[in-house]
Amino acid sequence: MIEARVFCSTRTGPQLLMLGGVHGDEPCGTVALDRLAQELSSGQIELTAGRLTLVPRANPKAGAANERYKDINLNRVMQKHENPHHYEHFIANSICQHVDHVDLVLDLHAVTAPSAPFTFLDWDTPATRSWIKALNVPYALTGWDALYPGETGSTTISYANGKGKTALVVECGQKTNPTTADIAYRIARLTLAHLGLTGPYADDTPPAQTKIVRMTKVVWKETEGKLTGAFENFSPVTAGQVLAQLDNGSTLTADADGVIIMPKATAVMGEEWYYLAVPE
Ligand SMILES: [Zn+2]
Structure with a gap:
């Protein structure tokens, strides 16, 4: 079972899905999206347009165990499975349904080593570029798909892009560092402001010129x-x-x-x- 929290503005606007915990040992997205859900529920943040779907625990069993995955890496099998037989196949089927019903997807992750936040620019469109610029991250990586030939269609981002959605994955920092959740929260807030689902978000991080690295x-x-x-x-x-x-x-x-x-x-x-x- 996947739990999704849906927040709808009375004004029409973009339909956005945010995912945390696709990898169960990367808690930053889960913490950030739980906080966001609480602040939206309490009225501390107002959704001024559109619809926001939050899935803080995209891989609940792996998250509960603080493990990357239960059977197989969810972010390599993110597609519809007609004959699901691994736990992550069932999860992927559920998440892909959410992706099908939105315009945009933000997928929050973290890495093993100490790291500045970064994103990927394999689906290079003006919409992706302006979204990345709004996030003020120091690095964007290209070349991922070329390293994994024949496996496109199996990550959150490639599934979403294949369905004509605009999607970003952000690696928010080191997964074991508690402050990485603060960065994930900031990325989520900047995304909401950039896409016009909320008013502006005051970002106190010094402006970064995003370096593109292949x-x-x-x-x-x-x-x-x-x-x-x-x-x-x-x-x-x-x-x-x-x-x-x-x-x-x-x-x-x-x-x-x-x-x-x-x-x-x-x-x-x-x-x-x-x-x-x-x-x-
Ligand atoms: Zn990850």
Whole structure:
């Protein structure tokens, strides 16, 4: 069962869906959307136009266990399943129905390493660009789809885009840092203001010029070993720099000057370990 809270203005306007907890170990979206629901219910925030659907716990069983997923990664199977057999297939069917009935989707996530907030610009449209600008995030990543050929249609964003919706995923910061929920809340409020569902939101964050960074490589953990430094997300790397020391004696190096993306020191065998990216 998925719980959705729906808030309708008496004035027509955009229909927006916000998702938290698609990954159960990323509580920032859940905390932010619970707070938003409470503030809308109490009248502290007024919805001046449109309709807002909040799903704070998109993967309830994983969220309750503080685990990324129960059976399989929900954000790789976000599509309609005619013969659902994993827990996340049933969840995806329910979330996709919500997506079908809105114009726009915001999906709130977090990452493993310390990180500034960032978003993805794989579906590059004027509407997406102006939304990103309104969020005042330091980074937007491109190139995700090229790293996962044949798997498009399986994330929240690709499902929504395939249905003609405008959608953004925002990685709000480090998942274990409680302040990441404050950033998720800020992203949600800025989105509501930008899309005209509420009045303006006073953002006290200094203006950021969003840097666009293109992902060039995903490195899977295929041999035991460890990262050579306490990398943060967007830590700069130089061509030839050793990034991982493998137990078999060999090393993994950076191909080019750029940044390391979403390094996961705790990655297990078969998981994404880190990505490499270059400035656009
Ligand atoms: Zn996530």
